[in-house]
Amino acid sequence: MDRRDTKEVALNKQVFGPQVEASETQEGEMSWVEESGKLYRMPYKMIKQVVFSELDKNELKDIPYSARLQYRLLLMEPVLKAKVAFHKRFIRIIYNPTGADNIKPKISREQLIKFLADEGVHVRQDKIEERDYDYYKEFYQYAYFPKSIREAPPYGWTKEEWQKQKEKLAKQQYRKEHPTVLDRIRTALKPKDHATS
């Protein structure tokens, strides 16, 4: 367990000594990705996702206990994301596996299973699915470019009314972005607003 308030974190040397030593010979520990000629820090490249399914509901107890188990999993630094789904009876963990190409703290699947066993959740060996997880493509890219999953109309408008209004607004927006000569004259003649912030 690795937390800000434990002594180990103050200097990673005690726990992650060899990796820290190794990093001294490298040019910083980060790897980078390039997007449109710009570099972005990427602490992980290829990591692992493991799903333990068909867990015993009695062991997961209920949603609050599942949530706390998720919290405890997340306290471990090598665990990037965790999901303990009580109703669907699975645990999904995205973690930095032993042997990954980075110097961040690591954990093995066996250690995860042991941790869960210590927490009273025993996984079935035949219900373990593990795969490579591309941190950049699957996590980072989604967080930066999420898809729209719904469309909320403004207050006082039904969805149907809003659809019509939206088209009208889109036309107005287009006109704003591509003003005619008349629009330009109007803007120039319009008195300026107060200074704001």
Added chain:
Amino acid sequence: MTGQSHNFGGVNEEKGLASAENGTLADDACGCGGGGCGCADSEQESGAKGESGCGCGSCGCDEEKTASPAPQTSNAGKTIQASSGKQGNAQAQVQVQVQVKKELPEEINSKRPETKMDDVNTSDPLYAPYHRTMEDMEKMPVIEKTMTVCPECKLIIEGTIYKDGDNVMIRKFCPEHKWTVEKYWEDYDMYTKMKRYNYFGRGFDNPNYLGGGENCPMDCGMCERHHTHTGLANVVVTNRCHLSCWYCFFYAKEGEPIYEPSVHELDKIFKNLRSAKPIAANALQITGGEPTMHPEIVEVIRLAKKAGFDQIQLNTTGINLGLNPDLAVKIKQAGSGTLYMSYDGVTARANPKNHWETPLALDACRKAKINVVLVPTVIRTINDHELGSIINFALNNMDVVRAVNFQPVSLVGRMPSRLREKQRITIPGAIKLIEQQTNGVIRKEHWFSVPYVGGINKFIEALSGEHKYDLSIHFACGAGTYLFLDKDNKVIPVTDFVDAAGLVELLQKGVDEMQGKGSVQRKLIAAKTLLKIPSLIDKQKQPKSVNFEKLLMSILLKRDFASMGALQMKSLFVGMMHFQDEYTYDIHRVEKCDIHYAQPDGQVLPFCTFNVFPEIYRDKIQKQYSIPAKDWLKVHPDWNYRADKYMRNVKLLESSEPYVRTYCKMQDYFAMPVNGGKPVANFSNEMQKSQDVIPAEQLLAQIAK
């Protein structure tokens, strides 16, 4: 970063109580009071406790006693040495260091003031609600049920919000750690009044965190369950800070990894915030650490402006801007028009952080035409006696101060229960103190909860069909009012001349009528509604210098940011924002939060999960993207932790012209007959300490030397 929270680290509850017998908290822990070291919980292996600090390296207490200014010899490293069986050596090293340390100046604000905890009178109405029997508590009327967390083990448990006399309390039971009782809101009447304006917002159309939030708040992000769009986006640009405040959890201590995203990375975060649907974030707060320590802060602001933010605030101590007024001008030119400046009190005692530099910072902002928001973190028994004085100070500087945003302390981290009882203050608690301290000029009925503004916003949306900024946060999170300073120096709260409740009812009626109507009919209904507005404004009581009707019409008709700005320019906004902690935690509040933190991995998190569970959100993610101190030093060979720290010359600052002008010649507006004629509580002009007043330019030149 402004000290919104107050981190007590891991002070064990039982030990805390034991220490109360000894008189002070400092007896029981390492004495550092630092952030999150947990040193009271565990015996320090170095055996040098009390002599060398706790040795945890995260609370800063090593820094106090360490001589070596060179960051390559980490303090924490010494603890590890000691723990590996070299105790004798470690102690010897520490003793040598303590001797040398005496020559070093002390870091500013790094000492926690002592608070005596042994004088809590359990029959005092202030503390009594904490000390009832469970039987008595269960007899109290229940207001509502919510979900909360156990402060000890973070188990999600049911919380009962109930009425105890005038207080609204929350109680919760963890099967392992038993009962926790905490104040939720210190005025039942205000609670019911504020609750009237509560409503659910729309959240995100494109949530960037998949999941329904069933384990909320342990799988937090902008998920489908979140109800409010980003109202104010916080972006941390560095975790370096030039101060080492004892209560702050948000800066890199010596030897800790440095988090300082590049300009490109920050630009990406800004664009991410601007791509949120249906309402993109429009107000940005650039925070830290101390954001002005980012070497490219001006470029960062320029990129934020380019990304489309209308309001860019800089959350800072103001010290760097005060000492470098040219930087303030550059920052303004780049696009930041608001300084969100920590200011915990008018006196040096209440505000050791930036009391002496505030006059310089205000002058720099005057010159650069930057608006200032004073941000006092309110802690009962520490600075709660200065709330009226702070407002008076703001009125004295109304040419540059546009708002005071009080933040009742968020007691993050475990702490002894008696200390918690003494220091806890909620929004109504602070509002009542303001009423007492300002002769009743600013009374509790003048305040409205933040979602009140939603009523105005809904009307604008119903009329225009465009999505507008939606302040649909939980009613218990924030409150505010506007003050006008009239020509005759009369302080007039807006609700003295506007029927605010009537206004929002009128607008809501208009919204209901507009449903299902065509564009022309909507406009007619709007016109009919707007025509009734003048009847809600008492022109006799309205400040002579303001035409409020015109201002309000401008906001409703123009529907833009500039109109809102015009109101700000003519008034002083006084607000309250109470962030949660584990004791007051209410999941209903979190899922409506609109103050968000954008992280470098693309995630956006509500303030009260980001800061209340730092171990799984803030610290965890920032650590992933941080650079170990050693690597930082490789890239910045001239960098030095000690050199980052600001050391002040109090004598010099106190004899400067801006200081004398700001603190020795203040007006007490509340002592004027038009405002009741009774001095504001704890008001006094400071004595001018030196006859030789140093002009500002000379002072800056001397400091620069």
